[in-house]
Amino acid sequence: xxxxxxxCTDLTKRFGDxxxxxxxxxxxxxxxxxxxxxxxxxxxxxxxxxxxxxxAPTSGDIRIKGRSVLDAPPNKRPVNMVFQxxxxxxxxxxxxxxxxxxxxxxxxxxxxxxxxGEVLERIGLPDIGERKVDELSGGQKQRVAxxxxxxxxxxxxxxxxxxxxxxxxxxxxxKIELKALQSAFDTTFVYITHDQSEALVMxxxxxxxxAGRFEQIGSARDLYYRPETPFVASFVGDSNRWRGRVVSVxxxxxxxxxxxxxxxxxxxxxxxxxxGDEAEIFVxxxxxxLGRGEADIAHFDNRLSGRVTSLLFNGAASRILLRPDSGxxxxxxxxxxxxxxxxxxxxxxxxxxxxxxxxxCFATETG
Amino acid sequence: xxxxHRLGFVLLLTPLLLWLSLLILIPxxxxxxxxxxxxxxxxxxxxxxxNYRSFIDEPLYLWTFARTxxxxxxxxxxxxxxxxxxxxxxxKMARGRVRSALFLLCLVPFWVSELVRTFGWMILLRExxxxxxxxxxxxxxxxxxxxxxxxxxxxxxxxxxxxxxxVVPLVTTLDSLDDSVIEAGYDLGGSGPSxxxxxxxxxxxxxxxxxxxxxxxxxxxxxxxxxxxxxxxxLWFTELIYSQFIVRFNWELGAAFGFMLLILxxxxxxxxxxxxxxxLEKTMG
Numbered sequence: 001x002x003x004x005x006x007x008c009t010d011l012t013k014r015f016g017d018x019x020x021x022x023x024x025x026x027x028x029x030x031x032x033x034x035x036x037x038x039x040x041x042x043x044x045x046x047x048x049x050x051x052x053x054x055x056a057p058t059s060g061d062i063r064i065k066g067r068s069v070l071d072a073p074p075n076k077r078p079v080n081m082v083f084q085x086x087x088x089x090x091x092x093x094x095x096x097x098x099x100x101x102x103x104x105x106x107x108x109x110x111x112x113x114x115x116x117g118e119v120l121e122r123i124g125l126p127d128i129g130e131r132k133v134d135e136l137s138g139g140q141k142q143r144v145a146x147x148x149x150x151x152x153x154x155x156x157x158x159x160x161x162x163x164x165x166x167x168x169x170x171x172x173x174x175k176i177e178l179k180a181l182q183s184a185f186d187t188t189f190v191y192i193t194h195d196q197s198e199a200l201v202m203x204x205x206x207x208x209x210x211a212g213r214f215e216q217i218g219s220a221r222d223l224y225y226r227p228e229t230p231f232v233a234s235f236v237g238d239s240n241r242w243r244g245r246v247v248s249v250x251x252x253x254x255x256x257x258x259x260x261x262x263x264x265x266x267x268x269x270x271x272x273x274x275x276g277d278e279a280e281i282f283v284x285x286x287x288x289x290l291g292r293g294e295a296d297i298a299h300f301d302n303r304l305s306g307r308v309t310s311l312l313f314n315g316a317a318s319r320i321l322l323r324p325d326s327g328x329x330x331x332x333x334x335x336x337x338x339x340x341x342x343x344x345x346x347x348x349x350x351x352x353x354x355x356x357x358x359x360x361c362f363a364t365e366t367g
Numbered sequence: 368x369x370x371x372h373r374l375g376f377v378l379l380l381t382p383l384l385l386w387l388s389l390l391i392l393i394p395x396x397x398x399x400x401x402x403x404x405x406x407x408x409x410x411x412x413x414x415x416x417x418n419y420r421s422f423i424d425e426p427l428y429l430w431t432f433a434r435t436x437x438x439x440x441x442x443x444x445x446x447x448x449x450x451x452x453x454x455x456x457x458x459k460m461a462r463g464r465v466r467s468a469l470f471l472l473c474l475v476p477f478w479v480s481e482l483v484r485t486f487g488w489m490i491l492l493r494e495x496x497x498x499x500x501x502x503x504x505x506x507x508x509x510x511x512x513x514x515x516x517x518x519x520x521x522x523x524x525x526x527x528x529x530x531x532x533x534v535v536p537l538v539t540t541l542d543s544l545d546d547s548v549i550e551a552g553y554d555l556g557g558s559g560p561s562x563x564x565x566x567x568x569x570x571x572x573x574x575x576x577x578x579x580x581x582x583x584x585x586x587x588x589x590x591x592x593x594x595x596x597x598x599x600x601x602l603w604f605t606e607l608i609y610s611q612f613i614v615r616f617n618w619e620l621g622a623a624f625g626f627m628l629l630i631l632x633x634x635x636x637x638x639x640x641x642x643x644x645x646x647l648e649k650t651m652g
Contacts, residue, residue, distance in 0.1 A: 052554055054550060081551070083547045083550070087551035088551075089552075091565075091569035105556060
């Protein structure tokens with residue numbers, strides 16, 4: 001078995017009485033792209049700063065390539081970090097910025113020039129060595145910040161929401177570019193973000209974090225289709241959520257009567273949910289099939305009809321809001337872009353359905 | 368509309384122009400003219416460079432001139448050396464209330480007049496003063512020690528008086544240095560001294576230069592501190608100017624001295640700016 005590049009065991013950090021990170025364990029195999037996804041204030045930056053060495057964990061261990069780094073100060077750790085606002089050195093030109101770490105290692109001048117040239121070549125900006133930091137565009141700065149770390153050939157590269165400051169178009173572009181750079185350098189990336197699409201697009205594995213704990217670690221696909229906790233179900237992607245009481249269970253299939261009076265079929269996917277439990281069902285808008293007539297959705301075990309109350313046009317991600325005839329809260333349904341429903345308007349009656357497999361059910365913790 | 372606009376502009380500009388012309392331009396022009404006068408008889412004057420010649424011919428004048436310049440440069444360097452860690456602590460390490468409290472502490476000495484502040488130092492340093500008594504009480508010395516009236520006392524006074532003018536610009540520039548830039552330095556393998564040399568000091572350079580210029584000017588033109596702490600023989604150039612004007616009534620020579628001081632400070636400031644690659648716009652803007 002290969003030794004993971006980065007391994008954290010039972011990592012805990014408390015500030016006074018409040019605990020920012022609570023018993024977090026994970027490992028990142030070599031050459032993979034690992035993301036920590038969570039809302040702001042969930043403790044992901046604290047984890048990052050502990051790995052980089054700017055904070056000492058209250059308890060737990062951090063191992064890089066199998067060796068504990070807890071005793072090493074930040075400047076001696078084989079990890080480098082791309083900061084949220086990049087933190088390029090404005091007093092130096094680009095070549096000096098990238099060469100900074102090499103100079104500190106005592107590499108000879110011609111060797112530094114060669115390595116800096118090489119890495120600039122690799123990020124596709126070969127002729128910018130003499131330029132000043134503020135002469136670069138946002139995307140170029142981004143790449144220089146990564147190059148400045150990568151030239152040191154770290155075991156692990158940490159990225160602290162580096163795309164946050166970019167505008168939307170550039171961010172979309174940089175996502176793809178970051179992923180390409182990661183495979184080009186073949187280095188382990190640990191990326192933290194609150195933006196789920198960044199995490200989903202780029203990562204091999206994602207840890208979803210909430211209130212100092214990891215809720216679930218898995219591939220993007222796992223998190224999206226098989227969330228293990230209600231938090232993951234609601235945080236990753238969008239969901240319609242119903243709360244209610246379970247009325248019957250057979251295997252993983254169950255029926256739930258929602259507080260608003262709807263009868264819903266769901267699936268617990270192996271989680272313990274029993275008869276009479278308070279439970280929640282999450283259904284993704286894009287998992288719901290829209291039909292003109294009842295026949296279109298006859299094969300689904302959840303069927304509803306309702307009136308369109310709003311059309312939320314957003315290009316490919318357009319949705320409609322639907323109020324069920326049988327009462328209850330509005331349901332969000334993805335609008336297919338095949339043209340079939342192009343002329344749908346407010347007040348139209350439509351039929352929707354989804355299979356019980358798509359209704360992820362979680363027992364709500366009572367007490 | 369256009370006229371009202373112009374009127375507003377003129378009104379805003381007037382105080383500045385009055386200040387510049389009445390208090391700076393006219394006195395200096397007049398002083399320059401006075402310095403070029405030579406008294407040839409009772410109430411008779413001729414234009415000549417005689418005053419400047421007597422400045423150059425008299426070793427004591429030249430010596431005092433050079434000494435004042437060197438001591439001021441030293442005082443500036445010392446203030447920078449002491450002020451930088453103080454400013455760094457205030458800007459980068461202290462948080463919240465501690466920070467404002469420390470800043471206030473730097474300001475407190477300026478609530479009393481310079482005269483009283485200097486007396487404070489005299490109380491501490493004189494023969495019957497606090498330090499002397501303490502040393503005697505501890506048995507380290509046999510008799511009273513006079514710590515006033517020497518160059519060290521002058522230096523202490525100058526550094527003390529100028530500290531605030533060094534700390535304020537330094538805090539301002541250090542404040543604008545993003546903490547993550549320093550962290551990035553550590554992250555990329557930098558050690559404390561190398562980060563100070565390659566990142567913090569280059570960033571703080573405008574503050575260092577502007578603070579140094581102000582402190583240098585203040586020290587060079589200081590009259591009270593050198594006289595009170597250095598005594599009658601302190602040999603400070605401002606003292607020479609004072610005695611020419613007030614004691615000897617030789618306004619012509621006094622004016623020439625004044626001009627020499629102006630030239631000296633201009634040359635040194637210009638030299639410092641050239642040497643550090645800074646411009647006046649960058650440091651003062």
